[in-house]
Amino acid sequence: MYKFESIKLDKNHPQHLYVQLYKMIKELILLGHLKEADRLPPVRAMSKMLEINNVTVVKAYEILEKEGLVYKKIGSGTYISKQLINQLNEVDQESKQQTNIRSQLMEQGHIKVEKNMINFASATPSADLFPVEDFKQVLNEVLDRDKGYAFDYQEGQGYYQLRKILKDYIFHYGIKSEVENIQIISGAQQGIDIISKALVNYGDYVLIESPSYTGAMAAFNSRGAKMIDIPLQKDGLDLDILEKKIKTHKPRFIYVMPNFQNPTGISYSPGKKKELLKICKNYNMYIVEDDYLSDLNFYSEDNTTLKKLDEDELVIYIKSFSKIFMPGLRLGFLVIPSKLHENLLMAKHTTDISTSGLLQRAFELYLDKGIWQQHLKYMEDKYKERFVVMKESIKEYFPEYISYSLPLGGVNFWFKLPKGFSSKELYERSVVKNIIFAPGNLFFMNNNDEGYFRLSIAAVNPSEIKYGIKILSIVIREYIDKRRDQRNDSLIKPIL
Ligand SMILES: Cc1ncc(COP(=O)(O)O)c(C=O)c1O
Numbered sequence: 001m002y003k004f005e006s007i008k009l010d011k012n013h014p015q016h017l018y019v020q021l022y023k024m025i026k027e028l029i030l031l032g033h034l035k036e037a038d039r040l041p042p043v044r045a046m047s048k049m050l051e052i053n054n055v056t057v058v059k060a061y062e063i064l065e066k067e068g069l070v071y072k073k074i075g076s077g078t079y080i081s082k083q084l085i086n087q088l089n090e091v092d093q094e095s096k097q098q099t100n101i102r103s104q105l106m107e108q109g110h111i112k113v114e115k116n117m118i119n120f121a122s123a124t125p126s127a128d129l130f131p132v133e134d135f136k137q138v139l140n141e142v143l144d145r146d147k148g149y150a151f152d153y154q155e156g157q158g159y160y161q162l163r164k165i166l167k168d169y170i171f172h173y174g175i176k177s178e179v180e181n182i183q184i185i186s187g188a189q190q191g192i193d194i195i196s197k198a199l200v201n202y203g204d205y206v207l208i209e210s211p212s213y214t215g216a217m218a219a220f221n222s223r224g225a226k227m228i229d230i231p232l233q234k235d236g237l238d239l240d241i242l243e244k245k246i247k248t249h250k251p252r253f254i255y256v257m258p259n260f261q262n263p264t265g266i267s268y269s270p271g272k273k274k275e276l277l278k279i280c281k282n283y284n285m286y287i288v289e290d291d292y293l294s295d296l297n298f299y300s301e302d303n304t305t306l307k308k309l310d311e312d313e314l315v316i317y318i319k320s321f322s323k324i325f326m327p328g329l330r331l332g333f334l335v336i337p338s339k340l341h342e343n344l345l346m347a348k349h350t351t352d353i354s355t356s357g358l359l360q361r362a363f364e365l366y367l368d369k370g371i372w373q374q375h376l377k378y379m380e381d382k383y384k385e386r387f388v389v390m391k392e393s394i395k396e397y398f399p400e401y402i403s404y405s406l407p408l409g410g411v412n413f414w415f416k417l418p419k420g421f422s423s424k425e426l427y428e429r430s431v432v433k434n435i436i437f438a439p440g441n442l443f444f445m446n447n448n449d450e451g452y453f454r455l456s457i458a459a460v461n462p463s464e465i466k467y468g469i470k471i472l473s474i475v476i477r478e479y480i481d482k483r484r485d486q487r488n489d490s491l492i493k494p495i496l
Helices: 001-007 019-029 042-048 055-068 083-106 132-151 160-171 188-199 213-221 239-249 270-282 337-350 355-368 371-397 421-431 460-489
Strands: 070-073 079-080 182-185 205-208 225-232 253-256 286-291 315-320 330-333 413-418 452-456
Touching: 019 055, 042 055, 055 070, 055 079, 070 413, 083 413, 132 371, 160 182, 160 205, 160 355, 160 421, 182 188, 182 337, 188 213, 188 253, 188 286, 188 330, 188 337, 205 239, 213 225, 225 239, 253 452, 270 286, 330 421, 355 371, 371 460, 421 452, 421 460
Parallel strands: 205 225, 205 253, 253 286, 286 315
Antiparallel strands: 070 079, 182 330, 315 330, 413 452
């Protein structure tokens, strides 16, 4: 009986007594105080001990039985069920396993997304924003028009008509290029990879921003490059450190995202863009510019690309459409300095011969018909709505000790927890509340957890953003305020 002495019912509580009793017995089971085959006190004994009537106890036992936590043996009594305890242990094991799987995935730069989660981790748009119907029409039109040719190998450099229309497209953004300097790629990731393949020999140095895009770091790593990271400041790279590193290491190139950088959302100031070009010209070093998002400019007065400012053919420009179109299409393009044309073409050829002809042709038609401009406008509006809600929610809910500086466009928001707190731990706490984000260590070469984290608005709608930020704020407060209280409690104080 002693195990049940901890049960205290509150007769003044609005919750029914039988519910209180059921919950307390369940807790004893879950905590392991009641074990398999232990017997519950007979109804009359329990009711006497708790000074309640028999019916209350019967009702509580009935719920426990319905849940499979106990079973009745006729003429003998009510016992704790074995099966369910095993199941509960399994659940516990499963959640431990899940934590292990999560951290293994995380080490590899992946995050498991369940259907009901609010996904601040993914920086690619949710499928409901894809222009499926419009694309179906251009696909059909291409099939009727080009028949089997659409399925032939294409020129390695890319379908000529597409390169031609892209030349005009980038001209609107101030980038002057010849059709010959445009190389179609199967997504920006492939672009980064073939640039490394063409330019990097094992052991060569490559400069990157710190923090940087994980996919690029992985590509450079896979080619045996030695990476050196240059700290990012609020207005772009630390140019003093950059120059020192160029002098000492003579790198092959620097990889940068000057507009709405991933993961920080930082944009380089116009001055720093120009200065970067000047330094690279002085040292005759290539710049790989990953323009994954300059189109999504909401409040910046300058989203100029380095390529637009490049008068010396120093910039290898990579354009991805994944954030504003459909990532699964695997389409993008490079604008290449003439000198590198052959090398890059060879690298592309040995990678996949050519990008899908059908998709290149359909995309060309999509651009040609002007549907692209409508879609771009649609995506800008959608993202801007999310952007505004995100900004407002952060201001409303986030505790003042979370540091951040708001981006002026794009989809990524970058935060820092107070010193000594871990974004991985915050992740573990928020994932159980069905909120996921990208812990900051993933974006640093040393993988150190310094409390940074990235929230992206690409895959969440405005109401999810508001709700998600509210819950995340609660999780943050629970993590940080409680831990601080504990730390304060255990302070070593002088005896006065
Ligand atoms: C900065 C950056 N570059 C490149 C890529 C890859 O883009 P794509 O889907 O075009 O290969 C991503 C994808 O998230 C990215 O964030």
